[in-house]
Amino acid sequence: MATVALADDAESDPRVKAVFDDIRATRKTDFINNMWRALAFDPGLLESTWADVKALMATPTLLDPLTKEMVYIAVSIANSCSYCIHSHTAAAKAKGMTDGQHAELLAIVALAARTNHLANGLQVPLDPQFDMAARPQ
Amino acid sequence: MATVALADDAESDPRVKAVFDDIRATRKTDFINNMWRALAFDPGLLESTWADVKALMATPTLLDPLTKEMVYIAVSIANSCSYCIHSHTAAAKAKGMTDGQHAELLAIVALAARTNHLANGLQVPLDPQFDMAARPQ
Amino acid sequence: MATVALADDAESDPRVKAVFDDIRATRKTDFINNMWRALAFDPGLLESTWADVKALMATPTLLDPLTKEMVYIAVSIANSCSYCIHSHTAAAKAKGMTDGQHAELLAIVALAARTNHLANGLQVPLDPQFDMAARPQ
Amino acid sequence: MATVALADDAESDPRVKAVFDDIRATRKTDFINNMWRALAFDPGLLESTWADVKALMATPTLLDPLTKEMVYIAVSIANSCSYCIHSHTAAAKAKGMTDGQHAELLAIVALAARTNHLANGLQVPLDPQFDMAARPQ
Amino acid sequence: MATVALADDAESDPRVKAVFDDIRATRKTDFINNMWRALAFDPGLLESTWADVKALMATPTLLDPLTKEMVYIAVSIANSCSYCIHSHTAAAKAKGMTDGQHAELLAIVALAARTNHLANGLQVPLDPQFDMAARPQ
Amino acid sequence: MATVALADDAESDPRVKAVFDDIRATRKTDFINNMWRALAFDPGLLESTWADVKALMATPTLLDPLTKEMVYIAVSIANSCSYCIHSHTAAAKAKGMTDGQHAELLAIVALAARTNHLANGLQVPLDPQFDMAARPQ
Numbered sequence: 001m002a003t004v005a006l007a008d009d010a011e012s013d014p015r016v017k018a019v020f021d022d023i024r025a026t027r028k029t030d031f032i033n034n035m036w037r038a039l040a041f042d043p044g045l046l047e048s049t050w051a052d053v054k055a056l057m058a059t060p061t062l063l064d065p066l067t068k069e070m071v072y073i074a075v076s077i078a079n080s081c082s083y084c085i086h087s088h089t090a091a092a093k094a095k096g097m098t099d100g101q102h103a104e105l106l107a108i109v110a111l112a113a114r115t116n117h118l119a120n121g122l123q124v125p126l127d128p129q130f131d132m133a134a135r136p137q
Numbered sequence: 138m139a140t141v142a143l144a145d146d147a148e149s150d151p152r153v154k155a156v157f158d159d160i161r162a163t164r165k166t167d168f169i170n171n172m173w174r175a176l177a178f179d180p181g182l183l184e185s186t187w188a189d190v191k192a193l194m195a196t197p198t199l200l201d202p203l204t205k206e207m208v209y210i211a212v213s214i215a216n217s218c219s220y221c222i223h224s225h226t227a228a229a230k231a232k233g234m235t236d237g238q239h240a241e242l243l244a245i246v247a248l249a250a251r252t253n254h255l256a257n258g259l260q261v262p263l264d265p266q267f268d269m270a271a272r273p274q
Numbered sequence: 275m276a277t278v279a280l281a282d283d284a285e286s287d288p289r290v291k292a293v294f295d296d297i298r299a300t301r302k303t304d305f306i307n308n309m310w311r312a313l314a315f316d317p318g319l320l321e322s323t324w325a326d327v328k329a330l331m332a333t334p335t336l337l338d339p340l341t342k343e344m345v346y347i348a349v350s351i352a353n354s355c356s357y358c359i360h361s362h363t364a365a366a367k368a369k370g371m372t373d374g375q376h377a378e379l380l381a382i383v384a385l386a387a388r389t390n391h392l393a394n395g396l397q398v399p400l401d402p403q404f405d406m407a408a409r410p411q
Numbered sequence: 412m413a414t415v416a417l418a419d420d421a422e423s424d425p426r427v428k429a430v431f432d433d434i435r436a437t438r439k440t441d442f443i444n445n446m447w448r449a450l451a452f453d454p455g456l457l458e459s460t461w462a463d464v465k466a467l468m469a470t471p472t473l474l475d476p477l478t479k480e481m482v483y484i485a486v487s488i489a490n491s492c493s494y495c496i497h498s499h500t501a502a503a504k505a506k507g508m509t510d511g512q513h514a515e516l517l518a519i520v521a522l523a524a525r526t527n528h529l530a531n532g533l534q535v536p537l538d539p540q541f542d543m544a545a546r547p548q
Numbered sequence: 549m550a551t552v553a554l555a556d557d558a559e560s561d562p563r564v565k566a567v568f569d570d571i572r573a574t575r576k577t578d579f580i581n582n583m584w585r586a587l588a589f590d591p592g593l594l595e596s597t598w599a600d601v602k603a604l605m606a607t608p609t610l611l612d613p614l615t616k617e618m619v620y621i622a623v624s625i626a627n628s629c630s631y632c633i634h635s636h637t638a639a640a641k642a643k644g645m646t647d648g649q650h651a652e653l654l655a656i657v658a659l660a661a662r663t664n665h666l667a668n669g670l671q672v673p674l675d676p677q678f679d680m681a682a683r684p685q
Numbered sequence: 686m687a688t689v690a691l692a693d694d695a696e697s698d699p700r701v702k703a704v705f706d707d708i709r710a711t712r713k714t715d716f717i718n719n720m721w722r723a724l725a726f727d728p729g730l731l732e733s734t735w736a737d738v739k740a741l742m743a744t745p746t747l748l749d750p751l752t753k754e755m756v757y758i759a760v761s762i763a764n765s766c767s768y769c770i771h772s773h774t775a776a777a778k779a780k781g782m783t784d785g786q787h788a789e790l791l792a793i794v795a796l797a798a799r800t801n802h803l804a805n806g807l808q809v810p811l812d813p814q815f816d817m818a819a820r821p822q
Contacts, residue, residue: 071246076253079254081252088249
């Protein structure tokens with residue numbers, strides 16, 4: 001189920017086809033996952049989303065590709081996005097994430113969630129030492 | 138403000154003192170941040186929380202220390218834990234996170250949040266290719 | 275799957291039947307969606323929930339019906355309520371939401387999520403200009 | 412700071428005064444906390460909110476008063492509502508919550524958050540045994 | 549679907565078998581639900597998770613078993629963990645939660661969510677009366 | 686407090702100055718709120734964030750400006766972003782949101798949160814009628 005139609009002929013729209021072709025070329029695969037098929041209901045939204053995902057996740061940047069995927073998974077878990085957890089876990093595994101690294105990622109996410117809830121429950125006052133705004137640059 | 142008292146004499150309890158001493162020894166600093174001072178209202182909760190934070194975040198494991206802090210920050214942002222965002226950003230900077238890495242971390246967290254909300258809004262159906270449970274091991 | 279039974283004969287309870295009849299009359303349809311069938315496990319919870327949904331969402335108020343549905347969808351996405359996203363997107367479409375409006379709604383939700391995470395990650399200090407409590411009335 | 416004015420003379424509106432009087436009578440105190448002062452910017456919203464809070468939280472029901480406050484705190488922590496965590500922790504303490512019970516409440520909230528993130532990260536498939544909808548009534 | 553394989557022969561690993569045996573002995577049932585089967589992909593994560601769940605949820609503590617399950621459900625709902633909502637609702641029912649108690653639990657969770665969003669939307673300033681950190685102990 | 690320095694001389698960087706000048710020109714005010722001052726620690730992040738906020742929120746699109754701000758506020762409340770709630774409530778008021786509209790917005794957000802938590806707590810099964818993916822286009 002989805003809240004928009006996933007059209008089989010989405011690529012009859014040249015803007016959609018251009019994005020799908022770029023996804024295939026960038027990822028070196030014919031597989032277009034459902035996220036993009038769903039976004040194709042609005043070519044503008046598809047274009048802007050893919051452009052930004054490509055720029056950050058499919059292009060060399062400061063952080064290494066696997067670290068980026070692990071951060072992405074962490075956010076997706078905390079935001080309870082089932083689709084994103086699946087797709088980015090698959091992406092991280094494709095980029096070499098081992099079972100041991102996966103388990104440690106989940107352990108850190110779970111530990112952070114635990115202390116997030118403790119700190120919020122205690123309403124811990126901020127230590128002035130943490131204030132970057134007050135520090136000399 | 139906090140939901141528990143942050144006692145000035147918390148270390149008069151030997152269990153609290155033992156944890157605080159271990160925090161100081163492990164982190165090589167005299168600074169005990171408010172999270173631990175707040176948790177000291179219950180020595181058992183303080184002990185179990187510190188034991189697990191120490192084992193994962195203050196001990197060499199598979200992932201490097203900075204990656205672990207970045208994952209921690211990502212979860213804390215998504216869970217809106219103000220204290221945790223401050224404390225772990227400070228920790229990441231202490232472990233060498235540059236402004237460029239910080240900016241990229243925030244960009245990935247923001248991109249993930251954006252696509253999390255898009256995927257949830259579209260209720261994108263899972264692609265069978267993502268199913269790890271069905272794969273031969 | 276559900277955490278309560280969805281009874282086929284829920285309307286044998288006159289309180290449930292009265293609510294279902296009012297839903298049918300208000301919405302001018304015979305379709306009772308599963309939300310109400312599930313809530314029927316407790317007639318009091320069903321009555322109070324429907325009364326408040328009807329008063330705000332099925333009655334003319336200050337905001338127009340489509341705006342109200344779009345706000346409802348936005349909250350449901352951020353809270354990751356799959357059922358609510360589906361049901362209120364269907365409701366918004368029934369009230370005339372076009373694909374273009376749907377795409378723009380999702381774009382705004384995604385932009386807000388992105389800046390929410392940025393502002394939380396940066397822990398941006400509040401500008402005193404935003405303080406409504408301090409303003410003369 | 413607040414997004415609405417907290418008027419000193421809010422009770423010059425008879426609808427606001429009636430609610431504030433009922434809060435004072437119900438709680439047997441002159442203290443009107445800021446939640447109600449803020450809601451007073453719209454008497455209708457103030458009335459409906461207080462009516463429902465009173466009916467569930469200030470009236471004997473199936474669950475005992477302290478259990479209800481602890482559930483309220485748990486939800487407020489997970490939703491990161493700083494004000495609600497403070498006000499309901501104070502309410503729970505006023506109803507007899509000991510430091511030991513408070514610590515155990517926080518430990519359960521933290522454990523739940525931890526396994527919530529693990530289960531979401533693993534995308535654990537539902538066991539058919541959990542399906543209440545399928546069970547004979 | 550899951551992000552890890554749920555191995556049929558997980559118990560061929562003696563560490564997994566030891567945990568599963570302890571789950572069966574503690575719960576007095578042969579049923580091992582999928583949460584543990586999924587966690588078995590990493591014996592260390594399985595061991596530490598079960599140890600802490602057992603200590604808090606399957607051992608007599610200050611709070612009674614049903615209250616603990618209700619708090620757990622409340623957090624799981626707010627964090628939108630579908631699996632956890634199902635498994636802990638089933639556990640609460642096994643511990644005697646009636647339909648009336650279930651309905652009241654949901655009503656409180658819903659009321660808390662409602663006032664959480666109101667208080668956050670209004671950005672209600674904290675009342676100094678709520679500050680436990682400032683109180684004499 | 687913030688996790689980055691808010692530099693007084695941020696505009697000595699020409700990229701920052703160009704964005705700040707565009708904010709001033711677009712909004713017809715000299716006021717640069719702290720969100721942009723904080724983002725200025727990384728000119729690239731500042732540029733991309735402002736470009737997208739400007740394109741959607743400060744440019745005529747399908748939805749009217751006030752509706753867009755109300756959707757933005759709704760998401761910010763659900764994500765518990767204190768800064769965003771303040772800044773976008775101020776923006777909505779500047780665009781004409783009355784107290785009555787504000788109260789109704791908050792009432793809808795609170796109602797959605799309430800039914801989000803009910804639907805998640807009940808794990809209401811999706812009605813096939815909501816499936817847009819299955820509908821003929």
